[in-house]
Amino acid sequence: MSFTLKRFFLKTCIYAWQLFRGCIAFILVAGLGYCIFLVATSPDTSDSEEPVSTQPVCGRLSGKTIVLPRSYVVFWPEYEGASTWDKNSVHNKKGCEAELVSLPLVMTWPQLQPAKQSEYFRDGLRFDGLEVVIAPVEIEAFDLRTRLGALLGYAQGESIDVPAYIEGPGLYFVEHKDRTFxxxxxxxxxxxxxxxxxxxxxxxxxxGGQGYYNCRGEFVLNELDVLVKVGFTPEKLKDWNLIESSVSEFILSSVEK
Known part of the structure; x- marks a missing residue:
């Protein structure tokens, strides 16, 4: 190839490269301008629509609507219908007119403020706040004595070992070997x-018998006919009556008037 032809080929390549760079620059500038145009002309929704992350969570329990800030809700609310893990759950009715099956919450104690969910996931069963789950009572004439027998592994009608009585919280108490461990x-x-x-x-x-590391209580909130489960660390055991009454009051205050 002659020197003249080589120089012509090199100049052609340089020209093509510069043209390519120019096209890319034009596309980038045009794209940036279009984005600016969209931002400038899009309607302001800050006052008319809340971000999804701050919208309250609501649903119906025993014919009443309960509304709570999303910051309390860990994971997600479960509504009547297919399980969240089922692909058909997309057809479940959701929102304030939908029936709740389970509503999991985490909160600080004793303030009952929304807890940092990062701490809840980090600490697991040693989480220092309260883990609360609200669910409708599904069985007519639900009986917590039957539930106690099931936890202890007693057969139906079998008497429970003679319990001790703890003054203060006014609780009966027995120890029992874990059925799994x-x-x-x-x-x-x-x-x-x-x-x-x-x-x-x-x-x-x-x-090794080094005490307890987590407690989970259950009680029926008769005003809503719901089962409330509360998880807490064992040093709060002495405050159980206050925990139960405070959580009940918190739930009832969330019922839409």
Missing amino acids: PGVVNGYYWKEEGGKVETVFECLGSK
């Missing part, structure tokens, strides 16, 4: 009024 001993507590079991909870024991 025989070397672990759990604590089981319940409250009775007039022969009726009103509260039941289980405190999970640590291996």
Whole structure:
């Protein structure tokens, strides 16, 4: 190839490269200008529509609508219909007119403010706040005594070991070996009024008999006919009555008037 032809070929390549760069620059500038145009001309929705992350969560429980700030809700609310893990759940009715199946919340104690969910996931069963789950009572004439027997692993009608009684919170108490881990001993507590079991909870024991590391209580909130489950660390056990009444009041205050 002659020197003249080589120089012509090189100049052609340089010219093509510069033209390519120019086209790219033009496209980028045009794209940026279009984005600016969209931002400038799009309607301001800051006053008319809340971001999804700040919209409240609501649904119906026992014919009443409950509304809560989304900041309290961990994971997501479960509505009547297919499970969230089922692809058909997209057809479930959602929102304030939909029936709730489960509403999981996390909150600080004793303030009952929204907890940092990052701390909840980090600490797991040793989370320092309260983990609350609200669900409708699905079985007519639901009986917490039956639930207590199931936790302890007793057969239907079998009498429970003679319990101790703890003054202060007014709870009955027995220890029982964990059914899954025989070397672990759990604590089981319940409250009775007039022969009726009103509260039941289980405190999970640590291996080696080094006390409990998490407790989970259950009680029925009769005003809404819902089952409330509360998870907490065992040092709060002495405050159970206050926890139960405070959580009940918090839930009832969230019912839409």
